[in-house]
Amino acid sequence: xxxxxxxxxxxxxxxxxxxAARVVQDHGVHVEGINFYTGFCVEGHTHAIRSKDQQRxxxxxxxxVAEQLGMPLHIVDVIEEYKxxxxxxxxxxxxxxxxxxxxxxxxxxKAREWMEANGFDFIVTGEVIGQRPKSQTRDKLPVINRDSGxxxxxxxxxSAKLLEPTRPEREGWVDRERLFELHGRSRKPQFALARExxxxxxxxxxxxxxxxxxxxxxxxxxxxxxxxGSREYDLDDIMLLKVGRxxxxxxxxxxxxxxxxGETRFLQGYKRRxxxxxxxxxxxxxxxxDGDWNEHDLELAARLxxxxxxxxxxxxxxxxxxxxxxxxxPLSVPPMASDCVPDAWYVGGDHGDS
Amino acid sequence: MWGGTMATxxxxxxxxxxxxxxxxxxxxxxxxxxxxxxxxVVVTDPGALEDIPAxxxxxxxxxxxxxxxxxxxxxxxxxxxx
Numbered sequence: 001x002x003x004x005x006x007x008x009x010x011x012x013x014x015x016x017x018x019x020a021a022r023v024v025q026d027h028g029v030h031v032e033g034i035n036f037y038t039g040f041c042v043e044g045h046t047h048a049i050r051s052k053d054q055q056r057x058x059x060x061x062x063x064x065v066a067e068q069l070g071m072p073l074h075i076v077d078v079i080e081e082y083k084x085x086x087x088x089x090x091x092x093x094x095x096x097x098x099x100x101x102x103x104x105x106x107x108x109x110k111a112r113e114w115m116e117a118n119g120f121d122f123i124v125t126g127e128v129i130g131q132r133p134k135s136q137t138r139d140k141l142p143v144i145n146r147d148s149g150x151x152x153x154x155x156x157x158x159s160a161k162l163l164e165p166t167r168p169e170r171e172g173w174v175d176r177e178r179l180f181e182l183h184g185r186s187r188k189p190q191f192a193l194a195r196e197x198x199x200x201x202x203x204x205x206x207x208x209x210x211x212x213x214x215x216x217x218x219x220x221x222x223x224x225x226x227x228x229g230s231r232e233y234d235l236d237d238i239m240l241l242k243v244g245r246x247x248x249x250x251x252x253x254x255x256x257x258x259x260x261x262g263e264t265r266f267l268q269g270y271k272r273r274x275x276x277x278x279x280x281x282x283x284x285x286x287x288x289x290d291g292d293w294n295e296h297d298l299e300l301a302a303r304l305x306x307x308x309x310x311x312x313x314x315x316x317x318x319x320x321x322x323x324x325x326x327x328x329x330p331l332s333v334p335p336m337a338s339d340c341v342p343d344a345w346y347v348g349g350d351h352g353d354s
Numbered sequence: 355m356w357g358g359t360m361a362t363x364x365x366x367x368x369x370x371x372x373x374x375x376x377x378x379x380x381x382x383x384x385x386x387x388x389x390x391x392x393x394x395v396v397v398t399d400p401g402a403l404e405d406i407p408a409x410x411x412x413x414x415x416x417x418x419x420x421x422x423x424x425x426x427x428x429x430x431x432x433x434x435x436x
Contacts, residue, residue, distance in 0.1 A: 075381060
C-alpha cells in the first residue's frame with residue numbers, strides 16, 4: 001500500500017455520499033470520486049431540452065460535490081453494461097423498474113475494478129443502514145460486499161460502527177472511533193453532521209437521482225418493452241422517454257409530441273430515425289411516430305398532432321409528414337377534439353402537462 | 355470571433371450530446387493527451403458550459419477560452435499535470 005491510503009468514493013451528487021467522502025478525507029486519506037452514468041440519471045440533460053427549464057442551474061451535482069471537497073471526480077459511462085442490470089435483475093425491482101440492489105452491486109463492482117486498475121486501497125459509499133428499503137437494509141449490505149467481490153474493502157463511514165470492522169478500520173487507515181452509527185430513514189442526523197463539518201450547501205437530500213424510481217417513467221419504459229416484444233433499448237430510447245407527450249392510440253404505434261419549442265428542437269434531431277409530423281397552417285409541435293404504422297394510422301396521428309397545435313379549434317389543420325429518407329407530403333385533417341382522446345392513450349397516464 | 359486563435363488545438367465534437375456525455379468524452383480524450391496540449395470541445399448542451407469547466411477545475415486542467423456562435427459553444431482546454 002502507498003504511504004497515504006487511497007480511497008475511491010462513489011459520488012451520487014447527494015448529501016450522504018458527500019458526507020462519507022468528506023469523513024474519510026478528514027482521516028488523511030487521499031479520496032477521489034467516481035460517478036456512473038447509466039443513462040437514467042436525472043442529472044443534466046432534461047433541463048437542457050425544455051425551453052422553460054433553460055434558466056435552471058445546469059450544474060452536475062456530482063461534479064459540484066467533488067469541487068466542494070477538492071477532489072477529482074471520474075465519470076464513467078456504463079450505459080451498455082447497465083442494460084443487463086436493468087433487464088435481468090437478480091434481486092428484482094423496487095416499487096417501479098428500479099433494480100436498486102442489483103444496481104448497487106454493479107456500481108460497487110465497477111468501483112472495485114477501478115480501484116484495482118488505479119492502485120487504490122478501498123472503496124467508500126454513503127450507504128446508511130435502513131435508509132432505503134430495497135438496498136440499504138442490514139441484511140442487504142453484505143450481499144453488496146459479496147456479489148461485487150469487494151468483500152471487506154468497502155467502508156460505509158456513516159453506519160460503520162453498526163457494522164463489522166472493515167479492513168480499512170483494522171489496518172488503521174481510518175479510525176473506527178471517529179466513524180458514525182447513523183441508521184434509519186430520518187435525514188436529521190445527516191443534516192447535523194453536515195453542519196458539524198461546516199458543509200452549508202448540498203443537493204437533493206437523497207434519491208431522486210434516477211428516473212427508474214419514477215412511476216410514470218417506468219410505465220413508459222414498460223410500454224416500450226411491451227410494444228417491441230423485447231427489453232432491448234438504446235440511449236436514444238431512454239432519452240426520448242423523458243421528452244414530450246407519449247400517446248399510444250394503437251398497440252402498434254405511438255406518438256411522441258413535443259410540448260414546447262425546446263422539445264421541438266430536440267425531437268427534430270431524431271428526424272432521420274423516426275418519421276415525423278409537423279403542422280404548417282398553424283403553430284404546433286413536431287411529433288415522432290414510433291412503431292409499425294399504416295396509412296390509416298397516419299390520419300389518426302395527424303389529427304392528434306393537430307389537436308396540440310394552435311389550430312385545435314379550426315375546421316382543418318394542414319401538416320407535413322416526413323419519412324426517414326426526407327420525403328415530404330402534405331396532409332389536411334380535422335383536429336381531434338380533446339374529449340375524444342381517451343386517457344388510456346396517454347402512456348403511463350401522463351398527460352404531459354407538467 | 356469564431357476560429358482565429360483556435361487553429362492549433364485538437365478538436366472534439368460533442369454536439370447534440372447531453373450532459374454528462376460531453377464531460378465523459380472530454381475525460382477520455384484528455385487522458386490520452388500530453389500535459390500542455392490543448393483540446394477544443396464543441397458542444398450544444400448549455401450544461402456543458404458548467405460541467406466541463408468544473409471537471410477541468412477538479413482535475414487541474416485549464417479552460418483557456420470559451421466562444422459561442424449560435425447554438426454551438428467551443429471550450430478550449432489546456433491539459434494540466436493532474
